[in-house]
Amino acid sequence: MTTPGGGGQSGRWFPDEMPLPAANAETAGWWEACLSHRLVVQRCRSCGATRHPPGPLCPDCRCLESEWATLPGTGTVYSYTVVRQAFLPSLADTVPYVVAAVEPDGAGGARFVSNVVECDPEEVCVGMPVEVVWEDMGPELAVPRFRPRGTAGDEGATA
Amino acid sequence: MSWNKVAVVGAGLIKMGELFDQSYEQMAAGAYSAALAGVDRGAPEIDAAIVATQRGSLWGQEGIGGNTVPSAIGLSGIPCTRVENACPSGSDAFRIGAMVVASGVHDVVLVIGVEKMRDKSTQEGLLARAAAGHPLYNRGETAPVLFAPFATRHMHEFGTTPEMLASVAVKNHHNGCLDPYAHFQSEVTIEQVLASPLVCSPLRLLDCCPQTDGAAAVILTSADRAGEFTDRPVYVAGFGVATDHPYLHEKSTYVGLPATTLASSRAYEMAGIGPADVDMAEVHDCFTITEILDIEDLGFVEKGKGGPASLEGETALDGRIPVNPSGGLLAKGHPIGATGLAQITECFWQLREEAGERQVAVRNGIALQHNVGGRGSGVSVVNILTRNR
Ligand SMILES: [Zn+2]
Numbered sequence: 253m254t255t256p257g258g259g260g261q262s263g264r265w266f267p268d269e270m271p272l273p274a275a276n277a278e279t280a281g282w283w284e285a286c287l288s289h290r291l292v293v294q295r296c297r298s299c300g301a302t303r304h305p306p307g308p309l310c311p312d313c314r315c316l317e318s319e320w321a322t323l324p325g326t327g328t329v330y331s332y333t334v335v336r337q338a339f340l341p342s343l344a345d346t347v348p349y350v351v352a353a354v355e356p357d358g359a360g361g362a363r364f365v366s367n368v369v370e371c372d373p374e375e376v377c378v379g380m381p382v383e384v385v386w387e388d389m390g391p392e393l394a395v396p397r398f399r400p401r402g403t404a405g406d407e408g409a410t411a
Numbered sequence: 412m413s414w415n416k417v418a419v420v421g422a423g424l425i426k427m428g429e430l431f432d433q434s435y436e437q438m439a440a441g442a443y444s445a446a447l448a449g450v451d452r453g454a455p456e457i458d459a460a461i462v463a464t465q466r467g468s469l470w471g472q473e474g475i476g477g478n479t480v481p482s483a484i485g486l487s488g489i490p491c492t493r494v495e496n497a498c499p500s501g502s503d504a505f506r507i508g509a510m511v512v513a514s515g516v517h518d519v520v521l522v523i524g525v526e527k528m529r530d531k532s533t534q535e536g537l538l539a540r541a542a543a544g545h546p547l548y549n550r551g552e553t554a555p556v557l558f559a560p561f562a563t564r565h566m567h568e569f570g571t572t573p574e575m576l577a578s579v580a581v582k583n584h585h586n587g588c589l590d591p592y593a594h595f596q597s598e599v600t601i602e603q604v605l606a607s608p609l610v611c612s613p614l615r616l617l618d619c620c621p622q623t624d625g626a627a628a629v630i631l632t633s634a635d636r637a638g639e640f641t642d643r644p645v646y647v648a649g650f651g652v653a654t655d656h657p658y659l660h661e662k663s664t665y666v667g668l669p670a671t672t673l674a675s676s677r678a679y680e681m682a683g684i685g686p687a688d689v690d691m692a693e694v695h696d697c698f699t700i701t702e703i704l705d706i707e708d709l710g711f712v713e714k715g716k717g718g719p720a721s722l723e724g725e726t727a728l729d730g731r732i733p734v735n736p737s738g739g740l741l742a743k744g745h746p747i748g749a750t751g752l753a754q755i756t757e758c759f760w761q762l763r764e765e766a767g768e769r770q771v772a773v774r775n776g777i778a779l780q781h782n783v784g785g786r787g788s789g790v791s792v793v794n795i796l797t798r799n800r
Binding site: 303304305330331332333334335336337339340341351352353362363364365378 | 534553555556559560561562563564567608609610611612613614658659660661662665
């Protein structure tokens with residue numbers, strides 16, 4: 253079974269020196285959920301449409317009110333690239349790494365751009381089932397990454 | 412033709428490259444002189460100017476305003492506005508210049524693009540960009556990371572191959588050999604492209620355009636006054652601009668850039684033509700995959716067929732629809748604010764059949780120029796030119 257919101261699996265895959273994302277008023281709720289290792293998506297309070305990244309207004313009905321819907325933490329790879337060059341010196345020991353657009357289950361087609369970790373980059377493919385894992389970058393920031401579903405003793409679907 | 416109120420009467424550019432020995436202002440002066448030299452007769456008195464520079468402060472030129480370029484090129488005092496609209500900055504400056512002339516407010520308008528890309532190292536530029544991303548996720552985003560997932564998805568859905576991507580680089584580098592203004596002037600083979608280092612799979616080094624310094628300029632006037640300066644003006648037949656979401660997360664598709672489809676449909680409608688009427692096109696090939704997306708989104712080939720069309724030579728100089736005869740961004744270079752105006756200059760020369768060894772067959776007298784870019788390729792501009800009054 254997968255824990256709602258992705259549960260507590262965590263690890264470190266990227267260096268501390270990475271340029272870190274920072275919350276603003278619009279994204280604070282999303283990052284707060286991440287800090288408690290809960291994968292969420294913004295949902296319109298009026299029509300229920302989901303959107304990502306978080307934005308001020310529902311593009312479907314123009315409602316300004318929204319809420320954070322908890323996702324199961326599973327999903328599939330929509331597309332990806334394997335980054336082979338260290339664009340920043342701090343990533344020299346991290347390449348090659350995978351940047352992927354993931355379609356989380358239950359997110360209504362919204363996509364999250366993240367990384368697929370804990371696998372050989374060559375094994376990543378379009379349609380690969382994945383699940384969220386958490387990278388605690390510090391006391392105030394946890395970043396969701398994804399790993400192939402079925403690895404590390406997980407009893408979910410196999411890749 | 413439904414518009415044709417505005418004419419290009421002069422156009423020119425400087426040799427693209429790593430221009431450490433030229434200042435921003437010298438590059439502007441070089442492009443302005445080249446455009447003036449391209450006017451067949453008379454000396455157009457510039458009433459107003461539009462300047463396109465995209466990077467500006469991020470790349471070390473602090474505070475470029477409307478006055479920087481006029482001051483440098485002897486036009487201080489004229490009305491001048493700087494346009495920054497991502498990779499299509501030059502194309503959009505051209506569109507705005509055309510609207511200024513069409514409005515009747517100014518008669519003779521200089522549209523000039525100048526960009527210094529190399530004064531700061533690639534790494535410094537990336538570090539500057541790394542801090543500028545969306546607060547959610549895009550810190551450290553780079554252009555190849557943005558386009559590579561489109562290539563991956565295009566391959567997945569349509570069977571596009573690395574050889575098909577490479578064929579775009581081979582063609583554009585070949586064309587660049589015939590363009591004295593191109594940054595790179597050497598042939599590459601499919602094998603060489605496929606043996607070049609992977610940057611972000613499936614994109615390799617030779618799938619990527621270089622970082623290039625450059626400047627280009629165009630002189631516009633009303634169609635009624637064009638005869639004062641030339642017997643062979645090129646008219647603005649139509650244009651279109653469209654926007655899309657800025658982030659990879661929210662793209663509706665990874666096998667096309669809908670902003671280009673929208674922008675081109677607006678331009679075609681304004682010009683009263685369709686893609687089959689276009690004789691040649693200068694399009695945004697920042698990566699090989701981008702040209703494949705472009706030729707599909709512009710309607711030159713069916714969606715999904717851009718790869719085979721490129722490999723089979725449909726977009727070559729002697730192909731069904733020659734694309735990027737100048738060498739494109741891949742070989743000529745991509746000095747952002749200047750890119751669109753350098754493309755317009757190529758269209759101007761091609762329609763006047765002055766393009767020398769790289770001249771394409773002009774059947775209908777119609778050329779198309781296109782840029783797409785900005786965060787998530789969220790801005791696209793298409794300009795259509797014609798030699799038919
Ligand atoms: Zn709504």
